[in-house]
Amino acid sequence: MTELVGAEVVIKALNDQSVDHVFGYPGGAVLPLYDELFKNNNAPQHILVRHEQGAVHAAEGYARSTGKPGVVIVTSGPGATNAITGLTDAMMDSVPIVCLTGQVPTHLIGTDAFQEADTIGITRACTKHNWLVKDPNDLARAIHEAFHVATSGRPGPVVVDIPKDIQFADAKYVPPAELKYENYKPQVKPNIANIEEAIELMGNAKRPVFYTGGGVINSGPEASHLLKELVLLTGFPVTSTLMGLGAFPSSDKNWLGMLGMHGTYEANLAMNECDLLINVGARFDDRVTGRLEAFSPLSKKIHVDIDPSSINKTVPVDVPIVADCAYALESMLMLWKSKGHKVDTKDWFDKINEWRKKNSLDFKNSTKLIKPQFAVQRLYELTKDKDVFITTEVGQHQMWAAQHYHFNEPNRWMTSGGLGTMGYGFPAAIGVQVAHPKSLVIDIAGEASILMNIQELSTAIQHKLPVKIFILNNQYMGMVRQWQELLHGGRYSHSYTHSLPDFVKLAEAYGAQGIRAEKPGELDKKIIQMIDSDLPVIFDCVVDQNENCYPMIPAGAAHNEMLLGEKEDDHEVSDEGKVLI
């Protein structure tokens, strides 16, 4: 054990956790920590953001594109409260984040001191766990435990709240190897009896479908690899949630596309008509199930999840498998091979191919206006052979990106799924670029969302992070407008994005490059210009204002009640549906 001061302990602990980058913003309660970042040659590289929300989203992008935890340092009070949206986002999407918050000195806690906030109380609901360090000798343990909890089991955000006096105080350092984590040992290996049951069902299925989610990606690249192998062997079709895109290659013939509210016709109909549903690392989210009573009514259900509380939460299942996806897939693969099962899926695929003919992602292109779907398609065609990472904001553009940009590898797609946080995509892209300085990183954005964290352009410039912001500018909070059109009689209450800045000038004001495209004909040339730029770029892609995102399962409807496009006149949404979000 070595005697250090608290701030040194923090840096040493980060070193021992192999942290190379931290995202943060200084303030009174973390000055000793920042002093250490300044003095200490071993300190991780610090990326100064322009708002603490940006720090957490950047850490999320960093984590999701690398599989490593993202680390954040913020000050007490407003620093901590600004981080809340990011922490909640990471909680909902199971992203490993370690957030170190400064706190007023221990003797002032509870006195309403300057910049005091009850960070532990406030973050209790939006972290997997949190720690207030009141004894300097507990500091190292708390930080190591924080990394352990954030990264094991179902990943998530954690907070370590460190009072300022603790950062100055003499503190014993304990390396991670000397600690035991008695309290938190999540089950990662499946119960073999459950795997046997699952394989039995799979061997006898006539209309099976894999429904995979973010859990496959969180489990690591090996899980994606095993999934591919299992699909190849079984010949079953695969669909995925928004969070799981990339875990299975979209170029594969068994790929059905994304499922859910804006998923493909074939994916949702397969869910509706399957006789066996194999959920691997997804959580039966309401965006996916639609009306619960009508969800996949004919199927037996297998559910692989590392979080036991996800199982039977909303959808009762026949075979629960509590395990890390990679372990579960590995066991399934081995047993499937040893049993020598063969399932004839020809009839099932005949049916699926009929559904595929609906071409549910199709749209009417135009030679005058840029259709947002067309813009994403062109972006995809012009970047797909590059080393590219895509993030998004939240809205129609996010769904169009999910539908028309295709992924063949995990960790290439970062989006805010569970919380649906506008303002996520740009800072997340910054985090991705920090981890992958040579790669092409694009935030597919809406003009409303991008303004929520536009200040981070300054971060991108300072740290020479040439992130590309590709705005599908429809001058509306398009997703809100779409719902107002479908549900509220076209009363577009406050969803027009009034008084937008000139995005080209805005980019230039920050020292970035601005590009605008207004006609379909100029799109390719300008996209190439964007790709070739060494600078961060705001690409203002002026698109059709009235385009709606289809297909769509209206709120409160079932998978087989999808709307495929404008033509359909039965837009009636039930009263029960209207209350849903």
Added chain:
Amino acid sequence: MIKIKKEETESHTISILVDNEAGALARVIGLFSGRGYNIESLSVAEIDQDKHKSRITIVTNGSMMTINKIKSQLERLIPVHSVNDLTSEGPSIEREMALIKVVCSKSDKEEVIRLSEVYRAKTVDTTQDSFIFELTGNIEKINSFVDLLRPLGLEDISRTGLAAVTRGSK
């Protein structure tokens, strides 16, 4: 018109073993308020001073699916060591203690004393016109004693919340 659906519910006694550390109770009850579960009764005290373990006993209600959800969500909390649904796991002994103050007229006094005898309540304080009874029993017993005293001058009541352990050797 939108109707708010109500589901069939049943009452369950959940016994939770936690580390006795700052905030452990807040995490447990925060989970109940955050996810909209009910707490009908709550008791908590340290049961192992050396190992710093506390027992939290909560009576809640919900459908069986909800009860199972509560259980697995509690198990997910880091300071929680074990969660037992005593109602589902088989016979258990459940007891609560109440202190009940009655201020009554001369004419009701006899009836109050008679009731306390029937319920085997212990008289722990008495003055010219008041009693404090101590009563131990299951929730129903205490409820019915309190109901009977209500018209006779029930003045104040303090209950401990339920304590419970499983029967037999397990």
